[in-house]
């Protein structure tokens with residue numbers, strides 16, 4: 001009952017106790033980072049450092065791109081207690097649509113918005129079914145999975161794999177940002193390095209501001225040692241990644257696209273009214289409705305956004321492969337859902353952050369990438385991913401039921 | 406055997422930032438009714454969760470002895486084996502299953518490897534009789550009233566040979582008749598040797614049934630009163646609970662100023678589309694500015710449905726006729742959002758089910774219905790949000806380590822204060838309160854009543870739905886009485902008495918048609 005006890009306890013327990021309590025309350029987040037580090041170490045050793053070569057890391061980023069955007073959309077869906085199983089083949093189908101339009105000679109700057117609009121249309125269709133007719137999302141999107149799988153085979157039936165040759169389009173998932181004119185004189189990518197340094201600066205400033213705010217309202221803060229430790233660690237990681245990219249060919253366009261999507265979604269979820277409404281609906285839909293939130297409209301919007309992200313994923317994937325294939329999109333939904341859960345979305349809804357989802361996507365795609373490097377058979381890869389998926393959810397369920405006590 | 410069937414010694418239980426129990430010792434004699442009282446957040450529920458193994462051995466300090474034997478419960482099932490049964494305020498029955506399945510779930514009666522349904526039903530009938538329920542065991546739980554469900558819970562405990570029955574605010578959701586029924590049953594069970602621990606905020610009941618009364622305050626035992634030796638008064642309990650005396654728990658209002666009609670419904674008729682029957686019939690009601698209008702009635706008389714249909718949330722309901730006027734202008738609310746925009750707020754009956762987002766923090770919940778007040782451009786201003794929430798925390802005395810604590814971790818009464826704060830932040834001109842003091846301690850009740858008086862003095866109007874007659878009588882300027890979906894009477898505060906209200910609440914008039 002006594003609030004004063006909090007500060008006393010923190011003061012008295014010392015660093016060890018604080019670390020323990022941090023560990024206890026953030027076990028989920030830490031588990032995810034630990035998993036990522038283990039995956040990196042294991043694959044680095046197993047592939048004789050091929051895994052962390054700049055070339056492969058850039059590869060990893062490009063591969064993660066389409067899963068990351070799907071997972072961001074999926075995070076919102078899962079937060080509001082729905083699911084979307086159709087995203088894989090929606091992405092596959094819309095990727096094929098993009099390829100076909102390009103093949104027909106459409107301008108790439110027309111193709112991209114058109115395909116994105118198609119994605120929204122798909123989301124609108126599924127959103128209407130779920131919110132107006134009240135077909136459960138599971139059924140709606142399972143049906144969607146079949147429909148778009150069918151449509152994908154149908155549009156690629158005549159041609160088989162459709163090759164994409166448009167250079168701009170291919171840049172999306174294979175190209176790098178241009179350098180500054182002064183970058184010619186040095187043997188690394190100057191703009192990338194500057195962006196990395198700027199990011200570190202923004203990160204540190206942001207953290208300081210956050211900490212000041214906490215202090216201002218007398219909310220508990222971490223001790224200075226841990227705070228600085230965290231700053232140093234994350235800055236080092238950002239700088240290391242930046243350096244690797246800068247010494248290779250610079251920042252991939254995919255990373256830029258994902259970063260923009262991430263920033264927008266993170267902003268919406270954490271700063272805006274819509275974001276609050278999404279969390280409220282996930283936490284307690286009845287209470288949300290009675291608080292004046294139009295649950296139907298928000299749900300509809302979230303499905304529309306999922307459609308948009310599916311289209312973007314389709315574009316990135318088609319660009320990545322430089323072609324549209326009849327089986328594109330197979331199993332993406334699993335990657336996206338697993339990324340979200342690994343990133344800490346709660347199975348019960350109402351909890352989840354897109355920033356963590358991105359790390360979840362990195363976990364899943366590092367696994368894929370590493371296993372590919374090792375030449376692991378694709379069927380075995382499915383087994384591994386399935387197991388990881390179930391483990392992540394089981395871990396979530398267990399840690400959350402513990403946290404209640 | 407030891408004199409005490411149960412002893413808890415020096416129990417200390419901490420949550421991050423809160424010491425919920427501080428060196429609590431608690432002894433219960435065999436075969437007594439032991440009442441546990443205390444303010445919201447005093448630690449009553451926590452103590453019982455420690456006892457029943459919800460918080461397993463090792464997560465708290467101190468020891469538990471049953472019949473003098475030390476116990477280490479790692480799980481609720483361990484305490485069940487020792488004859489402890491706990492009945493939570495949130496009932497844990499399966500609404501879609503029949504009574505007999507609910508009674509024996511987890512303890513199925515087996516014939517070899519299959520469940521013996523015949524025996525199950527027969528035994529179910531027997532236990533139901535023991536709690537005075539004359540019902541067909543194959544009825545589904547969802548078709549029972551709240552009072553009956555409560556009894557089924559007790560029957561379930563008895564079917565497991567419970568020696569110690571713990572009831573956490575069992576009568577909070579019951580009307581007077583059902584409450585009395587339940588208390589009589591407890592006394593009967595006492596005659597059969599069952600020990601009972603009862604948590605309640607209804608002091609009238611406590612003084613009526615208790616053998617011993619233990620008072621908790623701020624996680625400590627203040628005193629343990631023996632009510633068999635002498636009569637303990639409500640006043641005395643209150644003094645121990647809140648540490649000061651409260652003379653009149655219904656504070657008088659000074660210079661009542663009642664203005665023009667603010668709100669009116671005419672011929673309000675609502676149909677439940679799923680069951681295709683009328684749930685409200687031709688309801689007419691008026692509320693003036695600065696007025697507290699009480700709505701009395703029995704459970705299921707349509708009071709919550711009335712509130713919900715006014716508030717624009719009518720899932721499955723259809724308003725077939727009727728007009729709604731605010732400030733003389735006819736309006737229609739298609740969604741709670743419309744109602745909120747027009748200055749109507751509705752504090753729900755069940756804060757956990759549909760009042761609060763339990764997994765979110767206090768400030769999130771308070772700001773939810775009127776977020777736009779905090780939005781600048783696109784962004785929710787978190788500084789303003791925190792300042793605002795801190796204001797409410799202080800002025801309502803919401804006991805929480807900070808406004809960033811999860812609402813689900815607050816005690817029941819503090820959750821109620823948070824849900825009230827949430828609606829006041831929306832600055833309504835008409836506040837509909839559905840059972841506003843359910844599960845709230847006397848001190849907090851007094852605070853909420855004072856607050857209501859302050860609000861109406863500022864010109865707000867309040868519709869207060871309540872099953873507590875004393876509260877209705879103590880707070881209202883005018884009282885509507887409902888029965889079977891119609892208004893069966895209207896009384897001025899001066900002329901109203903408990904008898905008159907009860908007579909009208911049980912009247913069956915033309916009623917709602919099937």
Ligand SMILES: Nc1ncnc2c1ncn2[C@@H]1O[C@H](COP(=O)(O)OP(=O)(O)OP(=O)(O)O)[C@@H](O)[C@H]1O
Nearest residue numbers: 420425445446447448449450451814815816817818
């Ligand atoms: N899981 C939890 N995590 C953190 N704090 C908790 C948790 N459960 C209870 N508390 C805190 O412990 C204290 C005691 O709560 P408890 O629920 O036992 O009160 P109570 O006496 O039952 O009150 P009420 O009459 O309102 O139900 C409160 O301050 C509450 O906020």
Ligand SMILES: [Mg+2]
Nearest residue numbers: 449450816817
């Ligand atoms: Mg309680």
